[in-house]
Structures are given as C-alpha cells and as structure tokens.
Amino acid sequence: MIWRSNVDWDELVTPKVAADWLTYRRELQLLSKLKISRWLGMCSSADEEFHVFTDASEAAYTAAIYCRTKTDKDEVKVVLIAAKTRVAPLKTTSLPRLELCAAHLGARLVRQIQTSFGHKLENLYAWTDSMITLAWLQGMPSRWSVFVANRVADVQEVLPASKWRHVVSELNPADCASRGINPSQLITHPLWWTGPNWLRKTDRFWCKPSVQHNTDLEQKPGKTTSHVTHTVDELSKPIPMRSSLVRLQPFLDAEGILRVGGRIKNASCSNDIRNPMILPKRSSLARLIAAELHITMLHAGPQMIQAAMQRRFWVPGNTGGESRRMKIGAN
Known part of the structure; x- marks a missing residue:
C-alpha cells in the first residue's frame, strides 16, 4: 500500500497505513504461541493425497499445498505442507491473469515439494475459484494470448487439466493469504491450517471427472496452432510450448505418423513433400x-x-x- 500511495521515504504515511502497521506490529508477538505439527500423517498404513489451492486478489496471489492422509481405520488428517505468496505487480493486471499467476505459482510449488520429497506426488489435485482460469488450463496453450499461453503450458506440465477442480471462494484456504489476515487470526484459523472441512470427510467427490469450462477471454483472434502428442496413446498430453516441434504445426495422419503441417497442404505435389514425416x-x-x-x-x-x-x-x-x-x- 505504501508504494501505491506515492509516499517518499522521508514523508509520513497515510493514517490508515500507519494504523494497519501498528496493529500488525502489536500482534506479531502472538506468533510466539504458534505451534506447527511436523508430522504430515504419512505412514505405510495410510493413503496419501495432495491438494493445491490457489487464489488471487488485487493485492497478492497465493498457492498452498496440503497433505491428506486416511488410515485403514478411516481416520483422516489434513496438514498444510507449504505455501507461497507473491505481491501483485504495480502495473494494473486483470484479476483472471492474477488468478492464472496463482495457478502458475502452485505448479512451481509442487515442483519444489517433489524435489524435497525426492519423488513425484501421486493422487494430486488442484483447486481454484476462478472459472476463467479453469477454462484456460483446460484448453490448448496455442488458443490463448502469449501471456496466458506461456503460463498454461508451464502449469500443464505439472498439473494437467484433469487435475484441476473448482472451489468456492469462501472455502478456498489460499484466499486467507491473498487477501491477508492478522497474526491474531492466523494462529487459530482452521481453514488455513487444515483446509476446508470436506477434505476431512471420507466422501472423495473430487475423484469425479472435472467439469469443462469455456471462455473467449484472451483467445487468439482467428489463429490456430496444431498441438499433437508424443505418442498416439497419449492424446491428452500436448507438446510443451517451448518445444521446437510447435512451429512445425505437426499432426498425426490416419496411420499415426507424425508429419509437418503448414500452408502448402493444397500444393500439387506428393503427400510426403507437402507433409514430410518428422x-x-x-x-x-x-x-x-x-x-x-x-x-x-x-x-x-x-x-x-x-x-x-x-x-x-x-x-x-x-x-x-x-x-x-x-x-x-x-x-
């Protein structure tokens, strides 16, 4: 708030900023009472799931990842593993773009956790309260503008579209950090520390296929870029945007052979010359x-x-x- 109010270093801040800071400084000492369990509940007799929640506001965007374990006695435990928050850029950015930045931050957080654990996280789900972000993540990166496409491609490498679900804002724990809470609220905030209540229930409704969402926002006007798969059997896995194959506009022919696309498809020459095999x-x-x-x-x-x-x-x-x-x- 200080840098947005254009206050110089030797000038007094506004009364509201001063009041907020004094309240925050006074409550900081309460954090000495904060106790965090280091055990995630992971053991040989427990089933593990990981849930990433992302959210954004005009002030910041956040990602938080939780570990959900269920024992053979149907005892469910949900623990916050890690979270990251970034301040929103000074340049005015639309809220859907900030929500996408939060999803991108979530993908980076998953990579970091996987590196720390030394293995890939199985049974992984991701949640956002932005319908537009879900539509972007469920579409091919080539459909969207450069800003959206780059982030969608990077997110999909870690969190494919099938992993994403919608959560209402009131039950999104990442909302606590993106909008901000005081230290006194943080200490005993169940939504932040253990996620929404339904995570601790045995009904795993999130295992159902995700609902498809659509949007025209940030869609490229009149442009289509081909995206194909690495193998015929992996039709849901697009080639990353950074791949050198993308500029070739590749496609799979009727026999499953990967060929170069392009603008000479109507040329009067053989198929191998028009569309050579890659x-x-x-x-x-x-x-x-x-x-x-x-x-x-x-x-x-x-x-x-x-x-x-x-x-x-x-x-x-x-x-x-x-x-x-x-x-x-x-x-």
Whole structure:
C-alpha cells in the first residue's frame, strides 16, 4: 500500500497505513504461541493425497499445498505442507491473469515439494475459484494470448487439466493469504491450517471427472496452432510450448505418423513433400536413412543428402554437417 500511495521515504504515511502497521506490529508477538505439527500423517498404513489451492486478489496471489492422509481405520488428517505468496505487480493486471499467476505459482510449488520429497506426488489435485482460469488450463496453450499461453503450458506440465477442480471462494484456504489476515487470526484459523472441512470427510467427490469450462477471454483472434502428442496413446498430453516441434504445426495422419503441417497442404505435389514425416535427429531410423541415401547417391556430399532426405522426412535441427554425422554413425 505504501508504494501505491506515492509516499517518499522521508514523508509520513497515510493514517490508515500507519494504523494497519501498528496493529500488525502489536500482534506479531502472538506468533510466539504458534505451534506447527511436523508430522504430515504419512505412514505405510495410510493413503496419501495432495491438494493445491490457489487464489488471487488485487493485492497478492497465493498457492498452498496440503497433505491428506486416511488410515485403514478411516481416520483422516489434513496438514498444510507449504505455501507461497507473491505481491501483485504495480502495473494494473486483470484479476483472471492474477488468478492464472496463482495457478502458475502452485505448479512451481509442487515442483519444489517433489524435489524435497525426492519423488513425484501421486493422487494430486488442484483447486481454484476462478472459472476463467479453469477454462484456460483446460484448453490448448496455442488458443490463448502469449501471456496466458506461456503460463498454461508451464502449469500443464505439472498439473494437467484433469487435475484441476473448482472451489468456492469462501472455502478456498489460499484466499486467507491473498487477501491477508492478522497474526491474531492466523494462529487459530482452521481453514488455513487444515483446509476446508470436506477434505476431512471420507466422501472423495473430487475423484469425479472435472467439469469443462469455456471462455473467449484472451483467445487468439482467428489463429490456430496444431498441438499433437508424443505418442498416439497419449492424446491428452500436448507438446510443451517451448518445444521446437510447435512451429512445425505437426499432426498425426490416419496411420499415426507424425508429419509437418503448414500452408502448402493444397500444393500439387506428393503427400510426403507437402507433409514430410518428422524424425528425431538422433534416432537410429534417421541415421539408417542417411546412410542408405549416401550409398544410393554414390557417396554424395552432406548437402545433397540433406536435400534428398527433406523430400520425404523432416529432421528437426538437421544441417548438412548433421546429415554427414548421421551417415557416419550408421556406417
């Protein structure tokens, strides 16, 4: 609030800021009474779940992750593992964008927890009270503006669309941090320390498929970029936005072969020339093809081999020198 009020370093702050600060300073000593359980309830006889809650306000955005354990005696325990809060940027930003920043912060927090635990978190769910953010996260990154697309792509690598659920604001524990609470409220705030009450019930309604949401906000006007999967069997996993394949507009043909897309689909040439097959640069198949062309073309140079390969195949990052190395490697 101080930096938004344009108060210089040697000027008095506004009465409201001064009153809020004095209250906060007075209550800080109450935190000496705060006790936090270090045991998350994880043991060999308990089932574990992890729930990430994210929220944003005009002042800040937050992510908090909880561990939910259930013993064979149906005893449920929910414990806060970690949380992160960031102050909203000074530049005016829409609330949906801030909510997306909170989701992005949640994905980064999950990465940090997984690094600390030394393994990937199974049975992981994520929650937000923003319908627009859910719609963004459920769509392909290529549908959205650059700001949204970059963050959606990064979030989906850790928290795919299938992991996200909607929670009402009143029951979102991340709301406590994004809007702020005093130390006196923090000490005995059940929503913050143990999450919403329904997490401690045995009815795991969140295991049902998530509801689909839609929005036109931040959608690219009249532009479509192809996103395909790494394998035919993983149709729900998009290629990351940072992948070099994205600019090729790749697609899977009827036989499940990955091909280059583009604007020459109506050209009067063969299908292999219009849409060459994509091969990994260091794959055995690419090396064998380069070696065969080297022999059939009577030991032609790297540039001729590369030109011949590109009539049917596209090897990302391939240069004439790379074609020569692939040929030598195959021999």
